[in-house]
Amino acid sequence: MPSVRPVIIAGNWKMYKTKSEAEELVNSILAAIAELGNLPCVVLCPPFTALETVVQLVQARGIEVGAQNIDYHDAGAYTGEISAPMLTHLGVKYVILGHSERRQYFGETNASVNLKLKASLKHHLVPIVCVGETVDEREAGLTDAVVSRQVAAALSDVSATELSSLIIAYEPVWAIGTGAVCEPVEANRVAQLIRGTINNLYHKKDFAEAVPILYGGSVKAATIEEQLAQSDIDGALVGGASLKAEEFVPLIQAGCKKVCLTVPKT
Ligand code: PGA
Numbered sequence: 001m002p003s004v005r006p007v008i009i010a011g012n013w014k015m016y017k018t019k020s021e022a023e024e025l026v027n028s029i030l031a032a033i034a035e036l037g038n039l040p041c042v043v044l045c046p047p048f049t050a051l052e053t054v055v056q057l058v059q060a061r062g063i064e065v066g067a068q069n070i071d072y073h074d075a076g077a078y079t080g081e082i083s084a085p086m087l088t089h090l091g092v093k094y095v096i097l098g099h100s101e102r103r104q105y106f107g108e109t110n111a112s113v114n115l116k117l118k119a120s121l122k123h124h125l126v127p128i129v130c131v132g133e134t135v136d137e138r139e140a141g142l143t144d145a146v147v148s149r150q151v152a153a154a155l156s157d158v159s160a161t162e163l164s165s166l167i168i169a170y171e172p173v174w175a176i177g178t179g180a181v182c183e184p185v186e187a188n189r190v191a192q193l194i195r196g197t198i199n200n201l202y203h204k205k206d207f208a209e210a211v212p213i214l215y216g217g218s219v220k221a222a223t224i225e226e227q228l229a230q231s232d233i234d235g236a237l238v239g240g241a242s243l244k245a246e247e248f249v250p251l252i253q254a255g256c257k258k259v260c261l262t263v264p265k266t
Helices: 019-033 048-058 084-090 100-105 110-122 135-139 143-154 184-202 205-210 221-228 245-262
Strands: 008-012 041-045 064-067 094-097 126-131 167-170 213-216 235-238
Touching: 008 094, 008 213, 008 245, 019 041, 019 048, 019 245, 041 094, 048 064, 048 084, 084 110, 094 110, 110 126, 110 143, 126 143, 135 143, 143 184, 167 184, 184 205, 184 213, 184 221, 221 235, 221 245, 235 245
Parallel strands: 008 041, 008 235, 041 064, 064 094, 094 126, 126 167, 167 213, 213 235
Antiparallel strands: none
């Protein structure tokens, strides 16, 4: 029997929302979901400057907060950087690692993602590791090689015991912010490839089966149900549609439906 994985709807706000805009968005989301049952795990990932505000607003409301990056050192002379302990101290529980925008614009590499993954595990932050191919890599038939290499590199030298938590987000780079959506069946195939890669690394089928895998890339209300209906897609990492309550709340509602379907019947 496959384990029941949590359903996760995560919002990556990127470099949007001042503190007061963040307050407004969170309050609208909270008001809209107040009556919903079977909530999925909702993770809001605002910019650093709004983290503390968002943590305070969602505390006791069953919603979690994530950062969009960390430095892998605990502390030190690293001007401009933020460490994992600084985030956990605020009540942040998750961190997005290796987002394609960080790989593309800020020199993030598979090696730095690995160091950050180790730092997040050390400080009990749940890592959401982003992997995905560019359009050129897809057209060259390199999707599977690129994605499995990114997964294996992120987990390099991390033992099964150290890997207390892990979420992978499959985000084809060509689908991010473009309106182009990866066909759900194809996204599911890549999610299975990711699960297979984890299984090959740890030789523990139950373990690979338990890792939540999210799809990301132009997720919106019109497409999410078909994405969440796939066997190996456990949720969504949402960019643009997480910035407006009226677009994000329907995604949470789709998550509620999936929770209803996955909760074991007693
Ligand atoms: P998008 O972004 O939903 O705007 O495509 C997803 C992401 O970057 O995580």
